[in-house]
Amino acid sequence: xxxxxxxxxRSRLVVIFLLTVIVLAAxxxxxxxxxxxxxxxxxxxxxxxxxxxxDGAGSPSGKLLRPIGIAVASNGDVYVTDAxxxxxxxxxxxxxxxxxxxxxxGHGEFGNPVGIAVAPDGSVFVSDYDQDRIxxxxxxxxxxxxxxxxxxxxxxxxxxxxxxxxxxxxxxxxDFYNHRIQKFRPDGSFEMIFGHPGxxxxxxxxxxxxxxxTPEGKLxxxxxxxxxxxxxxxxxxxxxxxxxxxxxxxxxxxxxxRGFKVxxxxxxGSNGLIHVxxxxxxxxxxxxxxxxxxxxxxxxxxxxxxxSPEQVAVSRDGETVYATDLSANRILILAVERxxxxxxxxxxxx
Amino acid sequence: xxxxxxxxxxxxxxxxGLALVATALAYLAAPxxxxxxxxxxxxxxxxxxxxxxxxxxxxxxxxKHLSALPGVKSVQVELAEGEAIVExxxxxxxxxxxxxxxxxxxxxTPGKIxxx
Numbered sequence: 001x002x003x004x005x006x007x008x009x010r011s012r013l014v015v016i017f018l019l020t021v022i023v024l025a026a027x028x029x030x031x032x033x034x035x036x037x038x039x040x041x042x043x044x045x046x047x048x049x050x051x052x053x054x055d056g057a058g059s060p061s062g063k064l065l066r067p068i069g070i071a072v073a074s075n076g077d078v079y080v081t082d083a084x085x086x087x088x089x090x091x092x093x094x095x096x097x098x099x100x101x102x103x104x105x106g107h108g109e110f111g112n113p114v115g116i117a118v119a120p121d122g123s124v125f126v127s128d129y130d131q132d133r134i135x136x137x138x139x140x141x142x143x144x145x146x147x148x149x150x151x152x153x154x155x156x157x158x159x160x161x162x163x164x165x166x167x168x169x170x171x172x173x174x175d176f177y178n179h180r181i182q183k184f185r186p187d188g189s190f191e192m193i194f195g196h197p198g199x200x201x202x203x204x205x206x207x208x209x210x211x212x213x214t215p216e217g218k219l220x221x222x223x224x225x226x227x228x229x230x231x232x233x234x235x236x237x238x239x240x241x242x243x244x245x246x247x248x249x250x251x252x253x254x255x256x257x258r259g260f261k262v263x264x265x266x267x268x269g270s271n272g273l274i275h276v277x278x279x280x281x282x283x284x285x286x287x288x289x290x291x292x293x294x295x296x297x298x299x300x301x302x303x304x305x306x307x308s309p310e311q312v313a314v315s316r317d318g319e320t321v322y323a324t325d326l327s328a329n330r331i332l333i334l335a336v337e338r339x340x341x342x343x344x345x346x347x348x349x350x
Numbered sequence: 351x352x353x354x355x356x357x358x359x360x361x362x363x364x365x366x367g368l369a370l371v372a373t374a375l376a377y378l379a380a381p382x383x384x385x386x387x388x389x390x391x392x393x394x395x396x397x398x399x400x401x402x403x404x405x406x407x408x409x410x411x412x413x414k415h416l417s418a419l420p421g422v423k424s425v426q427v428e429l430a431e432g433e434a435i436v437e438x439x440x441x442x443x444x445x446x447x448x449x450x451x452x453x454x455x456x457x458x459t460p461g462k463i464x465x466x
Contacts, residue, residue: 066406068406112410112413112414114407114410129410129414130410130413130414130417159407159410159411159414161407176407176411177411177457207407207408207457209407224405224407262404262405264405264407279405280404280405303430305404305429305430305432306404306406306429306430307404307405307406308406310406310407326406327429327430
C-alpha cells in the first residue's frame with residue numbers, strides 16, 4: 001500500500017515537472033517568436049522624408065502597371081520592371097527616358113520581368129520569373145546576353161527574383177523557389193551558391209526575394225519568409241542576421257516598430273545605411289551598417305490586402321530611396337534626411 | 351461439410367452480365383467526377399481561391415505554377431481578392447486535383463474552385 005502511495009506521489013511530481021517544463025518552453029518560444037531582436041542604433045540622427053511618387057507618365061506604352069523591380073544606375077537613372085512586361089527607364093527627375101521589352105521568349109522579350117540591377121558599367125540585368133533566366137542589356141536596352149534555365153542544379157533557377165551587382169560586376173540572384181542566392185560572373189557563368197533551404201539558423205533561407213551588396217562587399221539577403229535580413233561574407237559564410245524570430249509560427253499582427261514581416265527588398269547606400277522593403281508591414285525600414293534599427297516610414301494609404309513595398313533601391317550618394325508600390329502602380333520616393341539637432345540643454349529634448 | 355456448387359439461373363445471369371457491361375460502358379463514357387462538365391466549344395474558366403496570398407512574389411509563383419497546367423490559355427491573379435482566374439482552352443481536360451496540386455506547389459493552400 002505504501003509502495004502504491006510513493007509511486008503515485010512520484011508520478012504526480014513527474015507530471016508537475018513536465019508541465020512546468022512545457023509551460024516554460026512555451027513561454028520561451030513565445031518570447032523568441034514574438035520579441036524582435038533588432039536593436040536600436042544610437043547616434044544616427046537620420047529619418048525618412050517622403051518626397052512624392054512617380055507613376056511613369058509619359059511612357060508610350062502607358063503608366064506603370066504593378067511595378068515590382070527597381071534599380072538605380074550610377075548616373076542617377078532609375079530602372080523599373082512592371083506588369084506591362086517591360087523595363088522602364090526614368091531620369092532622376094522622374095522624367096520618362098525610355099522603355100523596352102514585350103511578352104515573348106526572344107531576345108529583349110520576357111515572360112514576367114521581376115528583378116532588376118544595374119552594373120557599375122551601366123549594363124542592366126533583368127530576371128525573368130516565369131522563364132527562369134537572366135537577361136543582360138546595355139543601359140538603353142540593347143540585348144547583350146541571356147543565361148539560366150529552369151531547375152534546381154547550380155546555375156538554374158526556379159523563379160529568379162531580386163538581383164544585385166557588386167563592384168566587380170558579378171551578379172547575385174535571389175532564387176525564390178530554390179531558397180538560395182546564386183552568384184554569376186559578368187559573362188553569365190555560374191560561380192557559387194549562398195545559403196541553403198531552411199527555417200532556422202544561420203544561412204537558412206526561405207523564399208528569398210531581394211539581395212544587395214554592401215560597400216565592403218558583403219551580401220545582404222531579404223530572407224522574406226524567415227522574416228529577416230541575413231549577411232553573408234564573400235566566401236558565402238553567414239555572418240549576421242536581424243529580425244531573427246519565429247514570428248511565422250504565430251500569425252500575429254506586428255506591434256513592434258523594429259521587426260520585419262515578409263521583408264522582400266533590401267538596398268545599401270554608399271554611406272552604409274541599409275533600406276529594407278518591409279512589405280508585410282507596408283513600410284520601409286532604415287538600418288545601420290550593423291543592422292540596428294534607425295528609422296522607418298509607413299505608406300499612409302497602403303492596401304492592407306497586398307504586401308508592399310516590394311523592392312527598394314537607393315541613389316549612389318545614399319540620399320534618395322526609391323521603392324515599388326505595386327498595388328498603387330507607383331514608385332515611392334523618400335529622402336534620407338538628417339534630423340534637427342538635439343537641444344544642447346542636457347535633456348536630450350528637441 | 352460438403353461443398354455444394356451454386357447453380358446460376360441462366361436468364362438471370364445474362365441480365366446481370368448485361369447490367370455489368372452497361373455500367374462499365376457508362377463509366378468509360380462519362381468524364382471523371384472532377385471534370386466540371388465543360389460547355390462544348392466555350393472557354394472554361396476556373397476561379398481558384400488561394401488562401402493567404404498577399405505577397406506579389408507568391409502571387410506570381412501561383413500564376414507560374416497554374417500556367418504550367420495543360421490547356422491553360424491565361425492566368426490572372428487577383429492579389430486583393432485572394433484568387434486566381436484560370437482560363438482554359440475548350441478541349442482542356444484539367445481536374446480540380448491538378449489545380450489544387452499546382453497551388454500547393456506554389457506554396458499555398460487551395461480553397462474553393464468555381465468553374466464558369
